[in-house]
Amino acid sequence: MDIHNLIDGNMRVKDAGQEMFRLIERLYPICRSITGNGVRETLRILKEYIPLQVIEVPTGTQVFDWTVPKEWNIKDAYVKNSKGKIIIDFKKSNLSVVSYSSPVNKSLSLEELKEHLYTLPDHPEWIPYRTSYYQKEWGLCLTQNQLAELENGVYKVYIDASLENGYLTYGEYYLSGKIEEEVLISCHICHPSLCNDNLSGIALAIQLAKELTSESTRYSYRFVFIPGTIGAITWLAMNEQKTPLIKHGLVLTGVGDSGNISYKKSRRGNAEIDQAAGHVLKQLNKPHKIIDFFPYGYDERQYCSPGFNLPVGCFMRTPHGHYPEYHTSADNLSFIKIESMADSFVSVFNILDVLEKNRKYINTKPKCEPQLGKRRLYEGIGGQSTQAVDQLALLWVLNMSDGENSLLDIAIRSGCPFSKLRSAADLLIEKKLLTEI
Ligand code: ZN
Secondary structure (H helix, E strand, O other): OOHHHHHHOHHHHHHHHHHHHHHHHHHOOOOOOOOOHHHHHHHHHHOOOOOOEEEEEEOOOEEOOEEOOOEEEEEEEEEEOOOOOEEEEOOOOHHHEOEOOOOEEEEEEHHHHHOOEEOOOOOOOOOEOOEOOOOOOOOEEOOHHHHHHOOOOEEEEEEEEEEEOOEEEEEEEEEOOOOOOEEEEEEEOOOOOOHHHHHHHHHHHHHHHHHHHOOOOOOEEEEEEEOOOHHHHHHHHHOHHHHHHEEEEEEEOOOOOOOOEEEEOOOOOOOHHHHHHHHHHHHOOOOEEEEOOOOOOOOHHHHOOOOOOOOEEEEEOOOOOOOOOOOEOOOOOOOOOHHHHHHHHHHHHHHHHHHHHOOEEEEOOOOOOOOOHHHOOOOOOOOOOOHHHHHHHHHHHHHHOEEEEEHHHHHHHHOOOHHHHHHHHHHHHHOOOEEEO
C-alpha cells in the first residue's frame, strides 16, 4: 500500500469524505442498541460496502465476567396527554426512549411520569441519549422545553418493546495480508441516531476497509463492528487465541466533529501504534492532542485490560464528553463535517502506511561511515532543495541501524519524516549498505 497515491489524489480524499457522509446519512435513522434488529439492519447495510461476516452470539453466553444479555427490540413508543395528543413520539426521535426500556402500557399522573423523564436543562432544545442495559427500567427522553409545557393530568405511556432470549450481533471483516500478524480496527455500533458517536467511526472503518481491499498489504487487517463494552468483551472471549497475532490496533470513535484530532495511547504507552500515531500527527503539522491511556472511554478499555494488554490506541477528534453535543440529539448530521471525516481518513491511513513500512535494519558497514561518494549516494536521491535533508536521512538510517532501532524509532529521534527515512533505507538496501532483520 502507498499513502502517496491517496494523498496526491486530493480528489479521492474529498470523494472519500463524501462517501462516508452518505453512509452516515443512510445509517442515521436506524434505532440501534447493544443487541437487536437495529444492529442487524446496520450490518446488512455495511455488507453492501464490504463482505463482512455477521456473527450471532446467544443470550446467556458467558463471556469472562459478563453474560450476553437478552435481546432488546422496539417497534414503537409514545406518551399521550389527557387530550389524546402525542407529546413524546419514538417515531420522531429514537432517542426518546431509554435504550433497553421494558415494555409499558399504563396511565400515570404527571408526577409519576416525571420520575421516568430525562432532559438536559442546560440545553433546553436537545434530547439526551440514555441507556439502562443492565437494570430493568423504563424511561423517556425529551427536551427541557417540552417538559416545561406538560400540564397536570393523566398521561398514557406506551412502549412496545421486547426483552427476550435472542442474540448479540456483531460484524467482522478479515483481510488477509502477506503475513499473519494483524492490525485490529474496532468501532462500536450500538448507538441510535447519533452521528459523531459513532456513525463517524463506522463510516471511517468502512472507508479504510474498502481502501485496503484494493491495496496489497503486509499486515492482515481485522475490522470489527461491535456493540460497545459487551461486544468487545464477547469478541475477546470468543477470539482469545487470535489475540497474540494483533500487533497494532485502533478504536475509531468520534472522528467527524470539527475539533482537532486526539490520539489516546494504548496502555503500554510506547507501542508501535502509539509511536506511529504520534509521529504522523506531528508530521501532518496540524494541531492535535496525544492523550495518555486511562481506563475509561471506549473499547480500548477491554483491549487494554491487563489480561490482554494489546497495543490498541484510540483515534478520535474531540474526546467524548468534551463537547456539549455528546450523547444528545444535537450530535446530528449537521454536527459532523465532510472535511473532518476526510481529514480523519487521511490521518489514519497515514498511520497505517507507517506501520506497513516500518522495519529494522543492520548497517553492513558499521565501522566508521561508509564512503557514500563512491556509491553515488550524494546525488542519489531527492531534488535540489530537499537534498540536504535526504543526505541527513541517509546518515541517520546508517548510524541508527544497529538492529535495535526501527525506521520509526529513527524518525522520532531525528525528527526526519518517516517517508524520507523510508526512501533513504530503500536506497541503502539497493547499495547493499543495509540489510533487513
Ligand atoms: Zn457513546
